[in-house]
Amino acid sequence: MEIYIARQPIYDRNRSVYGYELLYRSGKVKNEAKGNGDKETVEVLINSFYHFDIEELTNNKFVFINFTKTLLLENVPLHFPPHRLVIEILENIPLTNEILKMCKTYKEKGYQIALDDFILDKEHIHLLQLLPFIDLIKIDFPSTPKPMRKKLINIKQKYPIQLVAEKIETKEDYEEAYNEGFDLFQGFFFHKPMIFSKREIPPTFYSRMKLMNEIKKPEPDIRRITNIIETDISLSYNILKMINKHFTRTNKIKSINQAIVLLGLKEIQRWIFIISLRESIEEQDEVAKELLHTSLLRAKFCELFALEILQVKDAGEFFLTGMFSMIDTILQMPMEKVVTELPLQDSITAALLGEMNEHRQILNIIRMIERAEWKKVTEQAEKFGANEEMIFSIYWNAMRWAHTLIEDDIIFHHSD
Incomplete structure:
Protein backbone atom coordinates (compact mmCIF):
# COMPACT_ATOMS: atom_id res chain seq x y z
CA MET A 1 0.00 0.00 0.00
CA LYS A 192 0.19 35.32 1.17
CA PRO A 193 1.70 38.82 1.59
CA MET A 194 1.07 41.40 4.33
CA ILE A 195 2.14 39.49 7.45
CA PHE A 196 5.88 40.00 7.17
CA SER A 197 7.86 43.10 8.05
CA LYS A 198 10.85 42.53 5.77
CA ARG A 199 11.06 43.96 2.27
CA GLU A 200 13.90 41.86 0.91
CA ILE A 201 14.86 38.22 0.86
CA PRO A 202 17.06 37.45 3.88
CA PRO A 203 20.71 36.98 2.91
CA THR A 204 22.48 33.67 3.47
CA PHE A 205 25.98 34.21 4.78
CA TYR A 206 27.09 30.60 4.53
CA SER A 207 26.22 30.26 0.84
CA ARG A 208 28.07 33.51 0.04
CA MET A 209 31.21 32.26 1.73
CA LYS A 210 31.09 29.00 -0.19
CA LEU A 211 30.72 30.98 -3.38
CA MET A 212 33.68 33.22 -2.57
CA ASN A 213 35.89 30.22 -1.89
CA GLU A 214 34.85 28.48 -5.08
CA ILE A 215 35.22 31.54 -7.30
CA LYS A 216 38.75 32.23 -5.98
CA LYS A 217 40.01 28.84 -7.16
CA PRO A 218 42.37 28.79 -10.18
CA GLU A 219 39.79 26.71 -12.05
CA PRO A 220 36.35 27.43 -10.60
CA ASP A 221 33.75 24.69 -11.01
CA ILE A 222 30.80 26.32 -12.77
CA ARG A 223 28.55 23.41 -11.89
CA ARG A 224 29.35 23.72 -8.19
CA ILE A 225 28.81 27.49 -8.29
CA THR A 226 25.45 26.89 -9.95
CA ASN A 227 24.45 24.38 -7.26
CA ILE A 228 25.35 26.80 -4.45
CA ILE A 229 23.30 29.62 -5.94
CA GLU A 230 20.36 27.36 -6.77
CA THR A 231 20.01 26.36 -3.12
CA ASP A 232 19.73 29.97 -1.98
CA ILE A 233 16.71 31.96 -3.11
CA SER A 234 18.34 35.25 -2.02
CA LEU A 235 21.40 34.67 -4.20
CA SER A 236 19.23 33.51 -7.12
CA TYR A 237 17.03 36.57 -6.88
CA ASN A 238 19.88 39.08 -6.60
CA ILE A 239 21.99 37.62 -9.39
CA LEU A 240 19.03 37.87 -11.74
CA LYS A 241 18.39 41.46 -10.66
CA MET A 242 22.02 42.31 -11.42
CA ILE A 243 21.74 40.84 -14.90
CA ASN A 244 18.59 42.81 -15.48
CA LYS A 245 20.44 45.99 -14.51
CA HIS A 246 23.53 45.45 -16.67
CA PHE A 247 22.13 43.66 -19.71
CA THR A 248 19.33 44.27 -22.16
CA ARG A 249 15.93 42.62 -21.82
CA THR A 250 16.73 40.45 -24.83
CA ASN A 251 18.75 38.22 -22.49
CA LYS A 252 16.08 35.78 -21.40
CA ILE A 253 17.26 33.56 -18.56
CA LYS A 254 16.12 29.97 -18.22
CA SER A 255 18.63 28.67 -15.67
CA ILE A 256 21.09 29.86 -13.04
CA ASN A 257 23.94 28.33 -15.03
CA GLN A 258 23.07 30.57 -18.00
CA ALA A 259 22.94 33.57 -15.66
CA ILE A 260 26.44 32.84 -14.33
CA VAL A 261 27.89 32.52 -17.82
CA LEU A 262 26.23 35.75 -18.91
CA LEU A 263 27.33 37.75 -15.87
CA GLY A 264 30.87 36.36 -15.65
CA LEU A 265 32.81 35.06 -12.66
CA LYS A 266 34.67 38.32 -11.99
CA GLU A 267 31.43 40.28 -11.74
CA ILE A 268 29.94 37.63 -9.49
CA GLN A 269 32.98 37.75 -7.21
CA ARG A 270 32.76 41.53 -6.91
CA TRP A 271 29.03 41.35 -6.23
CA ILE A 272 29.39 38.62 -3.60
CA PHE A 273 32.12 40.61 -1.83
CA ILE A 274 29.96 43.74 -1.62
CA ILE A 275 26.81 42.07 -0.28
CA SER A 276 28.87 39.99 2.16
CA LEU A 277 29.67 43.21 4.01
CA ARG A 278 26.05 43.67 4.90
CA GLU A 279 24.97 42.33 8.26
CA SER A 280 21.65 40.88 9.14
CA ILE A 281 20.05 43.36 11.52
CA GLU A 282 17.30 41.10 12.83
CA GLU A 283 16.64 37.45 13.43
CA GLN A 284 14.89 35.47 10.77
CA ASP A 285 11.32 34.61 11.78
CA GLU A 286 10.09 31.09 11.19
CA VAL A 287 7.26 32.07 8.89
CA ALA A 288 9.83 33.46 6.46
CA LYS A 289 11.96 30.35 6.93
CA GLU A 290 8.98 28.15 6.17
CA LEU A 291 8.30 30.13 3.00
CA LEU A 292 11.91 29.72 1.89
CA HIS A 293 11.73 26.01 2.66
CA THR A 294 8.54 25.70 0.61
CA SER A 295 10.18 27.60 -2.26
CA LEU A 296 13.09 25.15 -2.28
CA LEU A 297 10.78 22.15 -2.10
CA ARG A 298 8.72 23.47 -5.01
CA ALA A 299 11.85 24.21 -7.03
CA LYS A 300 13.19 20.69 -6.63
CA PHE A 301 9.79 19.14 -7.28
CA CYS A 302 9.38 21.03 -10.55
CA GLU A 303 12.93 20.12 -11.58
CA LEU A 304 12.55 16.42 -10.78
CA PHE A 305 9.15 16.30 -12.48
CA ALA A 306 10.64 17.78 -15.64
CA LEU A 307 13.58 15.36 -15.57
CA GLU A 308 11.68 12.19 -14.71
CA ILE A 309 8.24 12.71 -16.26
CA LEU A 310 8.89 15.08 -19.14
CA GLN A 311 12.41 13.68 -19.59
CA VAL A 312 13.91 17.03 -20.51
CA LYS A 313 17.69 17.37 -20.53
CA ASP A 314 17.85 20.82 -18.91
CA ALA A 315 15.32 21.39 -16.13
CA GLY A 316 16.78 24.69 -14.96
CA GLU A 317 13.78 26.73 -16.05
CA PHE A 318 11.42 24.44 -14.12
CA PHE A 319 13.62 24.80 -11.04
CA LEU A 320 13.38 28.60 -11.30
CA THR A 321 9.61 28.42 -11.70
CA GLY A 322 9.28 26.61 -8.38
CA MET A 323 11.98 28.69 -6.69
CA PHE A 324 10.27 32.02 -7.41
CA SER A 325 6.68 30.83 -7.01
CA MET A 326 6.44 32.47 -3.56
CA ILE A 327 8.74 35.44 -4.14
CA ASP A 328 5.79 37.86 -4.06
CA THR A 329 4.90 36.67 -0.57
CA ILE A 330 8.48 36.86 0.67
CA LEU A 331 9.02 40.36 -0.69
CA GLN A 332 5.49 41.64 0.05
CA MET A 333 5.24 42.75 -3.55
CA PRO A 334 2.73 41.87 -6.28
CA MET A 335 4.09 39.19 -8.57
CA GLU A 336 3.48 41.52 -11.51
CA LYS A 337 6.01 43.96 -10.03
CA VAL A 338 8.53 41.31 -8.98
CA VAL A 339 8.84 39.75 -12.43
CA THR A 340 9.63 43.12 -13.98
CA GLU A 341 12.88 43.08 -11.95
CA LEU A 342 13.89 39.60 -13.11
CA PRO A 343 15.09 38.79 -16.64
CA LEU A 344 13.33 35.44 -16.63
CA GLN A 345 12.44 33.43 -19.68
CA ASP A 346 8.95 34.26 -20.93
CA SER A 347 7.58 30.82 -20.10
CA ILE A 348 8.71 31.18 -16.47
CA THR A 349 7.27 34.68 -16.15
CA ALA A 350 3.98 33.53 -17.65
CA ALA A 351 3.77 30.63 -15.20
CA LEU A 352 4.48 32.88 -12.22
CA LEU A 353 1.72 35.22 -13.37
CA GLY A 354 -0.73 32.34 -13.56
CA GLU A 355 -0.75 31.59 -17.27
CA MET A 356 -1.62 27.92 -17.81
CA ASN A 357 1.48 26.68 -19.62
CA GLU A 358 3.46 23.51 -18.93
CA HIS A 359 5.50 25.15 -16.17
CA ARG A 360 2.36 26.35 -14.40
CA GLN A 361 0.69 22.97 -14.66
CA ILE A 362 3.61 21.31 -12.89
CA LEU A 363 3.73 24.03 -10.26
CA ASN A 364 0.01 23.54 -9.68
CA ILE A 365 0.54 19.86 -8.89
CA ILE A 366 2.71 20.58 -5.87
CA ARG A 367 0.36 23.37 -4.79
CA MET A 368 -2.45 20.81 -4.87
CA ILE A 369 -0.36 18.44 -2.76
CA GLU A 370 0.19 21.22 -0.20
CA ARG A 371 -3.58 21.65 0.03
CA ALA A 372 -4.23 17.88 0.11
CA GLU A 373 -6.38 18.14 -3.03
CA TRP A 374 -5.70 14.51 -3.87
CA LYS A 375 -8.32 14.08 -6.59
CA LYS A 376 -6.93 17.08 -8.49
CA VAL A 377 -3.39 15.73 -8.09
CA THR A 378 -4.45 12.46 -9.69
CA GLU A 379 -6.24 14.18 -12.56
CA GLN A 380 -3.36 16.55 -13.28
CA ALA A 381 -0.75 13.78 -13.10
CA GLU A 382 -2.67 11.67 -15.60
CA LYS A 383 -2.47 14.50 -18.12
CA PHE A 384 1.30 13.98 -18.13
CA GLY A 385 1.04 10.20 -18.24
CA ALA A 386 2.18 9.90 -14.63
CA ASN A 387 0.67 7.93 -11.78
CA GLU A 388 0.34 8.86 -8.12
CA GLU A 389 3.27 6.71 -7.02
CA MET A 390 5.60 8.60 -9.34
CA ILE A 391 4.27 12.01 -8.25
CA PHE A 392 4.63 11.39 -4.55
CA SER A 393 8.03 9.76 -4.96
CA ILE A 394 9.17 13.02 -6.57
CA TYR A 395 7.50 15.04 -3.81
CA TRP A 396 9.18 13.02 -1.07
CA ASN A 397 12.61 13.28 -2.71
CA ALA A 398 12.14 17.04 -3.08
CA MET A 399 11.12 17.33 0.56
CA ARG A 400 14.18 15.37 1.71
CA TRP A 401 16.44 17.55 -0.45
CA ALA A 402 15.01 20.77 1.01
CA HIS A 403 15.10 19.37 4.54
CA THR A 404 18.75 18.36 4.17
CA LEU A 405 19.72 21.88 3.16
CA ILE A 406 18.00 23.35 6.20
CA GLU A 407 19.35 20.78 8.66
CA ASP A 408 22.87 21.35 7.34
CA ASP A 409 22.45 25.10 8.03
CA ILE A 410 22.91 25.88 4.35
CA ILE A 411 19.81 28.07 4.21
CA PHE A 412 19.69 29.85 7.56
CA HIS A 413 23.29 30.07 8.71
CA HIS A 414 24.21 33.51 10.02
CA SER A 415 27.50 34.99 11.17
CA ASP A 416 27.91 36.29 14.73
Whole structure:
Protein backbone atom coordinates (compact mmCIF):
# COMPACT_ATOMS: atom_id res chain seq x y z
CA MET A 1 0.00 0.00 0.00
CA GLU A 2 1.44 3.35 -1.04
CA ILE A 3 1.25 6.17 1.52
CA TYR A 4 1.16 9.79 0.42
CA ILE A 5 1.63 12.66 2.84
CA ALA A 6 1.49 16.44 2.68
CA ARG A 7 1.83 18.83 5.59
CA GLN A 8 0.51 22.20 6.74
CA PRO A 9 2.38 24.37 9.26
CA ILE A 10 0.85 25.69 12.49
CA TYR A 11 2.37 28.91 13.88
CA ASP A 12 2.45 30.39 17.37
CA ARG A 13 2.01 34.05 18.34
CA ASN A 14 5.72 34.70 17.72
CA ARG A 15 5.32 33.33 14.17
CA SER A 16 7.44 30.32 15.02
CA VAL A 17 6.43 26.92 13.67
CA TYR A 18 4.76 25.03 16.50
CA GLY A 19 4.05 21.91 14.48
CA TYR A 20 2.65 20.45 11.28
CA GLU A 21 -0.67 18.82 10.56
CA LEU A 22 -0.04 15.80 8.36
CA LEU A 23 -2.53 15.28 5.56
CA TYR A 24 -2.45 11.70 4.42
CA ARG A 25 -4.17 9.27 2.07
CA SER A 26 -3.81 5.82 0.62
CA GLY A 27 -2.86 5.27 -3.01
CA LYS A 28 -5.74 2.83 -3.39
CA VAL A 29 -8.48 5.40 -3.02
CA LYS A 30 -9.29 8.46 -5.08
CA ASN A 31 -10.04 10.95 -2.35
CA GLU A 32 -8.79 11.88 1.07
CA ALA A 33 -8.27 9.19 3.64
CA LYS A 34 -11.29 9.68 5.85
CA GLY A 35 -11.42 7.49 8.91
CA ASN A 36 -14.09 4.81 8.68
CA GLY A 37 -12.82 2.68 11.53
CA ASP A 38 -11.70 -0.29 9.43
CA LYS A 39 -8.32 -1.99 9.55
CA GLU A 40 -7.15 -0.46 6.28
CA THR A 41 -7.46 3.05 7.73
CA VAL A 42 -5.48 1.96 10.78
CA GLU A 43 -2.75 0.49 8.57
CA VAL A 44 -2.61 3.67 6.47
CA LEU A 45 -1.86 5.73 9.56
CA ILE A 46 0.69 3.35 11.06
CA ASN A 47 2.51 2.79 7.79
CA SER A 48 2.65 6.52 7.11
CA PHE A 49 4.85 6.98 10.16
CA TYR A 50 7.02 3.94 9.55
CA HIS A 51 7.36 4.58 5.83
CA PHE A 52 8.47 8.20 6.21
CA ASP A 53 11.19 9.67 8.40
CA ILE A 54 9.11 11.66 10.88
CA GLU A 55 12.05 13.91 11.80
CA GLU A 56 12.54 14.93 8.17
CA LEU A 57 8.82 15.28 7.61
CA THR A 58 8.24 17.65 10.53
CA ASN A 59 11.64 19.29 11.15
CA ASN A 60 11.52 17.98 14.73
CA LYS A 61 8.28 19.84 15.48
CA PHE A 62 4.97 18.52 16.80
CA VAL A 63 2.95 16.41 14.40
CA PHE A 64 -0.86 16.76 14.40
CA ILE A 65 -2.84 13.72 13.26
CA ASN A 66 -6.62 13.25 13.03
CA PHE A 67 -7.75 10.10 14.82
CA THR A 68 -11.09 8.38 14.41
CA LYS A 69 -12.94 6.64 17.23
CA THR A 70 -11.68 3.25 16.08
CA LEU A 71 -8.05 4.43 16.00
CA LEU A 72 -8.35 5.82 19.52
CA LEU A 73 -9.99 2.76 21.00
CA GLU A 74 -7.46 0.42 19.36
CA ASN A 75 -4.61 2.33 21.03
CA VAL A 76 -3.03 3.31 17.71
CA PRO A 77 -1.46 6.51 19.13
CA LEU A 78 0.66 4.37 21.46
CA HIS A 79 2.69 3.29 18.43
CA PHE A 80 4.15 6.81 18.20
CA PRO A 81 6.33 8.86 20.59
CA PRO A 82 4.33 11.07 23.00
CA HIS A 83 6.85 13.92 22.82
CA ARG A 84 6.10 14.34 19.12
CA LEU A 85 2.46 13.44 18.55
CA VAL A 86 -0.63 15.61 19.01
CA ILE A 87 -3.78 13.46 18.95
CA GLU A 88 -6.60 15.28 17.16
CA ILE A 89 -10.08 14.06 18.06
CA LEU A 90 -12.38 14.57 15.11
CA GLU A 91 -15.53 16.62 15.55
CA ASN A 92 -17.80 13.70 14.60
CA ILE A 93 -16.63 11.57 17.53
CA PRO A 94 -19.19 11.56 20.36
CA LEU A 95 -17.65 12.57 23.67
CA THR A 96 -18.69 9.41 25.46
CA ASN A 97 -17.44 8.05 28.75
CA GLU A 98 -15.37 5.58 26.72
CA ILE A 99 -13.58 8.38 24.86
CA LEU A 100 -13.12 10.24 28.14
CA LYS A 101 -11.26 7.28 29.63
CA MET A 102 -9.06 6.98 26.53
CA CYS A 103 -8.14 10.68 26.67
CA LYS A 104 -7.20 10.32 30.32
CA THR A 105 -4.97 7.36 29.44
CA TYR A 106 -3.22 9.18 26.58
CA LYS A 107 -2.77 12.29 28.71
CA GLU A 108 -1.17 10.26 31.51
CA LYS A 109 1.26 8.78 28.99
CA GLY A 110 2.42 12.24 27.92
CA TYR A 111 0.50 12.82 24.69
CA GLN A 112 -1.01 16.16 23.75
CA ILE A 113 -4.69 16.01 22.85
CA ALA A 114 -6.55 18.41 20.57
CA LEU A 115 -10.26 18.74 19.83
CA ASP A 116 -10.63 19.37 16.09
CA ASP A 117 -13.28 21.75 14.67
CA PHE A 118 -14.64 22.13 18.17
CA ILE A 119 -18.01 23.74 18.91
CA LEU A 120 -18.86 24.53 22.51
CA ASP A 121 -21.97 22.52 23.31
CA LYS A 122 -23.17 22.31 26.88
CA GLU A 123 -25.26 19.28 25.96
CA HIS A 124 -22.08 17.19 25.96
CA ILE A 125 -22.47 15.61 29.37
CA HIS A 126 -18.78 14.71 29.55
CA LEU A 127 -17.41 18.03 28.32
CA LEU A 128 -16.41 19.46 31.68
CA GLN A 129 -14.83 16.14 32.61
CA LEU A 130 -12.91 16.07 29.33
CA LEU A 131 -11.42 19.58 29.39
CA PRO A 132 -8.73 18.82 32.03
CA PHE A 133 -7.20 16.33 29.59
CA ILE A 134 -7.27 18.64 26.57
CA ASP A 135 -4.19 20.63 25.49
CA LEU A 136 -5.51 22.33 22.38
CA ILE A 137 -8.86 23.27 20.88
CA LYS A 138 -8.98 23.86 17.12
CA ILE A 139 -11.84 25.88 15.67
CA ASP A 140 -12.90 26.92 12.19
CA PHE A 141 -12.28 30.60 12.83
CA PRO A 142 -14.24 32.24 9.95
CA SER A 143 -17.36 30.12 10.53
CA THR A 144 -17.41 30.35 14.34
CA PRO A 145 -19.44 33.32 15.61
CA LYS A 146 -17.58 35.84 17.73
CA PRO A 147 -19.72 35.21 20.88
CA MET A 148 -18.83 31.53 20.67
CA ARG A 149 -15.14 32.37 20.25
CA LYS A 150 -15.35 34.59 23.35
CA LYS A 151 -16.74 31.68 25.37
CA LEU A 152 -13.83 29.53 24.22
CA ILE A 153 -11.36 32.21 25.26
CA ASN A 154 -12.95 32.18 28.71
CA ILE A 155 -12.20 28.46 28.98
CA LYS A 156 -8.51 29.34 29.08
CA GLN A 157 -9.07 31.07 32.43
CA LYS A 158 -9.90 27.72 34.03
CA TYR A 159 -7.85 25.27 31.96
CA PRO A 160 -4.31 25.49 30.45
CA ILE A 161 -5.62 25.04 26.92
CA GLN A 162 -4.19 26.56 23.74
CA LEU A 163 -6.67 27.73 21.12
CA VAL A 164 -5.88 27.12 17.45
CA ALA A 165 -7.50 29.32 14.82
CA GLU A 166 -7.91 27.24 11.66
CA LYS A 167 -8.67 28.37 8.11
CA ILE A 168 -6.99 31.74 8.55
CA GLU A 169 -7.26 33.02 4.99
CA THR A 170 -6.93 36.81 5.28
CA LYS A 171 -4.93 39.46 7.08
CA GLU A 172 -8.10 40.55 8.84
CA ASP A 173 -8.76 37.02 10.11
CA TYR A 174 -5.22 36.74 11.44
CA GLU A 175 -5.28 40.08 13.24
CA GLU A 176 -8.71 39.42 14.72
CA ALA A 177 -7.72 35.97 15.99
CA TYR A 178 -4.46 37.35 17.38
CA ASN A 179 -6.21 40.21 19.19
CA GLU A 180 -8.86 37.90 20.60
CA GLY A 181 -6.12 35.86 22.27
CA PHE A 182 -5.74 32.77 20.10
CA ASP A 183 -2.45 30.98 20.66
CA LEU A 184 -1.84 29.16 17.37
CA PHE A 185 -2.76 29.83 13.75
CA GLN A 186 -3.21 27.62 10.71
CA GLY A 187 -4.27 28.47 7.17
CA PHE A 188 -3.25 29.64 3.72
CA PHE A 189 -2.93 33.27 4.80
CA PHE A 190 0.67 32.48 5.71
CA HIS A 191 1.35 31.81 2.04
CA LYS A 192 0.19 35.32 1.17
CA PRO A 193 1.70 38.82 1.59
CA MET A 194 1.07 41.40 4.33
CA ILE A 195 2.14 39.49 7.45
CA PHE A 196 5.88 40.00 7.17
CA SER A 197 7.86 43.10 8.05
CA LYS A 198 10.85 42.53 5.77
CA ARG A 199 11.06 43.96 2.27
CA GLU A 200 13.90 41.86 0.91
CA ILE A 201 14.86 38.22 0.86
CA PRO A 202 17.06 37.45 3.88
CA PRO A 203 20.71 36.98 2.91
CA THR A 204 22.48 33.67 3.47
CA PHE A 205 25.98 34.21 4.78
CA TYR A 206 27.09 30.60 4.53
CA SER A 207 26.22 30.26 0.84
CA ARG A 208 28.07 33.51 0.04
CA MET A 209 31.21 32.26 1.73
CA LYS A 210 31.09 29.00 -0.19
CA LEU A 211 30.72 30.98 -3.38
CA MET A 212 33.68 33.22 -2.57
CA ASN A 213 35.89 30.22 -1.89
CA GLU A 214 34.85 28.48 -5.08
CA ILE A 215 35.22 31.54 -7.30
CA LYS A 216 38.75 32.23 -5.98
CA LYS A 217 40.01 28.84 -7.16
CA PRO A 218 42.37 28.79 -10.18
CA GLU A 219 39.79 26.71 -12.05
CA PRO A 220 36.35 27.43 -10.60
CA ASP A 221 33.75 24.69 -11.01
CA ILE A 222 30.80 26.32 -12.77
CA ARG A 223 28.55 23.41 -11.89
CA ARG A 224 29.35 23.72 -8.19
CA ILE A 225 28.81 27.49 -8.29
CA THR A 226 25.45 26.89 -9.95
CA ASN A 227 24.45 24.38 -7.26
CA ILE A 228 25.35 26.80 -4.45
CA ILE A 229 23.30 29.62 -5.94
CA GLU A 230 20.36 27.36 -6.77
CA THR A 231 20.01 26.36 -3.12
CA ASP A 232 19.73 29.97 -1.98
CA ILE A 233 16.71 31.96 -3.11
CA SER A 234 18.34 35.25 -2.02
CA LEU A 235 21.40 34.67 -4.20
CA SER A 236 19.23 33.51 -7.12
CA TYR A 237 17.03 36.57 -6.88
CA ASN A 238 19.88 39.08 -6.60
CA ILE A 239 21.99 37.62 -9.39
CA LEU A 240 19.03 37.87 -11.74
CA LYS A 241 18.39 41.46 -10.66
CA MET A 242 22.02 42.31 -11.42
CA ILE A 243 21.74 40.84 -14.90
CA ASN A 244 18.59 42.81 -15.48
CA LYS A 245 20.44 45.99 -14.51
CA HIS A 246 23.53 45.45 -16.67
CA PHE A 247 22.13 43.66 -19.71
CA THR A 248 19.33 44.27 -22.16
CA ARG A 249 15.93 42.62 -21.82
CA THR A 250 16.73 40.45 -24.83
CA ASN A 251 18.75 38.22 -22.49
CA LYS A 252 16.08 35.78 -21.40
CA ILE A 253 17.26 33.56 -18.56
CA LYS A 254 16.12 29.97 -18.22
CA SER A 255 18.63 28.67 -15.67
CA ILE A 256 21.09 29.86 -13.04
CA ASN A 257 23.94 28.33 -15.03
CA GLN A 258 23.07 30.57 -18.00
CA ALA A 259 22.94 33.57 -15.66
CA ILE A 260 26.44 32.84 -14.33
CA VAL A 261 27.89 32.52 -17.82
CA LEU A 262 26.23 35.75 -18.91
CA LEU A 263 27.33 37.75 -15.87
CA GLY A 264 30.87 36.36 -15.65
CA LEU A 265 32.81 35.06 -12.66
CA LYS A 266 34.67 38.32 -11.99
CA GLU A 267 31.43 40.28 -11.74
CA ILE A 268 29.94 37.63 -9.49
CA GLN A 269 32.98 37.75 -7.21
CA ARG A 270 32.76 41.53 -6.91
CA TRP A 271 29.03 41.35 -6.23
CA ILE A 272 29.39 38.62 -3.60
CA PHE A 273 32.12 40.61 -1.83
CA ILE A 274 29.96 43.74 -1.62
CA ILE A 275 26.81 42.07 -0.28
CA SER A 276 28.87 39.99 2.16
CA LEU A 277 29.67 43.21 4.01
CA ARG A 278 26.05 43.67 4.90
CA GLU A 279 24.97 42.33 8.26
CA SER A 280 21.65 40.88 9.14
CA ILE A 281 20.05 43.36 11.52
CA GLU A 282 17.30 41.10 12.83
CA GLU A 283 16.64 37.45 13.43
CA GLN A 284 14.89 35.47 10.77
CA ASP A 285 11.32 34.61 11.78
CA GLU A 286 10.09 31.09 11.19
CA VAL A 287 7.26 32.07 8.89
CA ALA A 288 9.83 33.46 6.46
CA LYS A 289 11.96 30.35 6.93
CA GLU A 290 8.98 28.15 6.17
CA LEU A 291 8.30 30.13 3.00
CA LEU A 292 11.91 29.72 1.89
CA HIS A 293 11.73 26.01 2.66
CA THR A 294 8.54 25.70 0.61
CA SER A 295 10.18 27.60 -2.26
CA LEU A 296 13.09 25.15 -2.28
CA LEU A 297 10.78 22.15 -2.10
CA ARG A 298 8.72 23.47 -5.01
CA ALA A 299 11.85 24.21 -7.03
CA LYS A 300 13.19 20.69 -6.63
CA PHE A 301 9.79 19.14 -7.28
CA CYS A 302 9.38 21.03 -10.55
CA GLU A 303 12.93 20.12 -11.58
CA LEU A 304 12.55 16.42 -10.78
CA PHE A 305 9.15 16.30 -12.48
CA ALA A 306 10.64 17.78 -15.64
CA LEU A 307 13.58 15.36 -15.57
CA GLU A 308 11.68 12.19 -14.71
CA ILE A 309 8.24 12.71 -16.26
CA LEU A 310 8.89 15.08 -19.14
CA GLN A 311 12.41 13.68 -19.59
CA VAL A 312 13.91 17.03 -20.51
CA LYS A 313 17.69 17.37 -20.53
CA ASP A 314 17.85 20.82 -18.91
CA ALA A 315 15.32 21.39 -16.13
CA GLY A 316 16.78 24.69 -14.96
CA GLU A 317 13.78 26.73 -16.05
CA PHE A 318 11.42 24.44 -14.12
CA PHE A 319 13.62 24.80 -11.04
CA LEU A 320 13.38 28.60 -11.30
CA THR A 321 9.61 28.42 -11.70
CA GLY A 322 9.28 26.61 -8.38
CA MET A 323 11.98 28.69 -6.69
CA PHE A 324 10.27 32.02 -7.41
CA SER A 325 6.68 30.83 -7.01
CA MET A 326 6.44 32.47 -3.56
CA ILE A 327 8.74 35.44 -4.14
CA ASP A 328 5.79 37.86 -4.06
CA THR A 329 4.90 36.67 -0.57
CA ILE A 330 8.48 36.86 0.67
CA LEU A 331 9.02 40.36 -0.69
CA GLN A 332 5.49 41.64 0.05
CA MET A 333 5.24 42.75 -3.55
CA PRO A 334 2.73 41.87 -6.28
CA MET A 335 4.09 39.19 -8.57
CA GLU A 336 3.48 41.52 -11.51
CA LYS A 337 6.01 43.96 -10.03
CA VAL A 338 8.53 41.31 -8.98
CA VAL A 339 8.84 39.75 -12.43
CA THR A 340 9.63 43.12 -13.98
CA GLU A 341 12.88 43.08 -11.95
CA LEU A 342 13.89 39.60 -13.11
CA PRO A 343 15.09 38.79 -16.64
CA LEU A 344 13.33 35.44 -16.63
CA GLN A 345 12.44 33.43 -19.68
CA ASP A 346 8.95 34.26 -20.93
CA SER A 347 7.58 30.82 -20.10
CA ILE A 348 8.71 31.18 -16.47
CA THR A 349 7.27 34.68 -16.15
CA ALA A 350 3.98 33.53 -17.65
CA ALA A 351 3.77 30.63 -15.20
CA LEU A 352 4.48 32.88 -12.22
CA LEU A 353 1.72 35.22 -13.37
CA GLY A 354 -0.73 32.34 -13.56
CA GLU A 355 -0.75 31.59 -17.27
CA MET A 356 -1.62 27.92 -17.81
CA ASN A 357 1.48 26.68 -19.62
CA GLU A 358 3.46 23.51 -18.93
CA HIS A 359 5.50 25.15 -16.17
CA ARG A 360 2.36 26.35 -14.40
CA GLN A 361 0.69 22.97 -14.66
CA ILE A 362 3.61 21.31 -12.89
CA LEU A 363 3.73 24.03 -10.26
CA ASN A 364 0.01 23.54 -9.68
CA ILE A 365 0.54 19.86 -8.89
CA ILE A 366 2.71 20.58 -5.87
CA ARG A 367 0.36 23.37 -4.79
CA MET A 368 -2.45 20.81 -4.87
CA ILE A 369 -0.36 18.44 -2.76
CA GLU A 370 0.19 21.22 -0.20
CA ARG A 371 -3.58 21.65 0.03
CA ALA A 372 -4.23 17.88 0.11
CA GLU A 373 -6.38 18.14 -3.03
CA TRP A 374 -5.70 14.51 -3.87
CA LYS A 375 -8.32 14.08 -6.59
CA LYS A 376 -6.93 17.08 -8.49
CA VAL A 377 -3.39 15.73 -8.09
CA THR A 378 -4.45 12.46 -9.69
CA GLU A 379 -6.24 14.18 -12.56
CA GLN A 380 -3.36 16.55 -13.28
CA ALA A 381 -0.75 13.78 -13.10
CA GLU A 382 -2.67 11.67 -15.60
CA LYS A 383 -2.47 14.50 -18.12
CA PHE A 384 1.30 13.98 -18.13
CA GLY A 385 1.04 10.20 -18.24
CA ALA A 386 2.18 9.90 -14.63
CA ASN A 387 0.67 7.93 -11.78
CA GLU A 388 0.34 8.86 -8.12
CA GLU A 389 3.27 6.71 -7.02
CA MET A 390 5.60 8.60 -9.34
CA ILE A 391 4.27 12.01 -8.25
CA PHE A 392 4.63 11.39 -4.55
CA SER A 393 8.03 9.76 -4.96
CA ILE A 394 9.17 13.02 -6.57
CA TYR A 395 7.50 15.04 -3.81
CA TRP A 396 9.18 13.02 -1.07
CA ASN A 397 12.61 13.28 -2.71
CA ALA A 398 12.14 17.04 -3.08
CA MET A 399 11.12 17.33 0.56
CA ARG A 400 14.18 15.37 1.71
CA TRP A 401 16.44 17.55 -0.45
CA ALA A 402 15.01 20.77 1.01
CA HIS A 403 15.10 19.37 4.54
CA THR A 404 18.75 18.36 4.17
CA LEU A 405 19.72 21.88 3.16
CA ILE A 406 18.00 23.35 6.20
CA GLU A 407 19.35 20.78 8.66
CA ASP A 408 22.87 21.35 7.34
CA ASP A 409 22.45 25.10 8.03
CA ILE A 410 22.91 25.88 4.35
CA ILE A 411 19.81 28.07 4.21
CA PHE A 412 19.69 29.85 7.56
CA HIS A 413 23.29 30.07 8.71
CA HIS A 414 24.21 33.51 10.02
CA SER A 415 27.50 34.99 11.17
CA ASP A 416 27.91 36.29 14.73
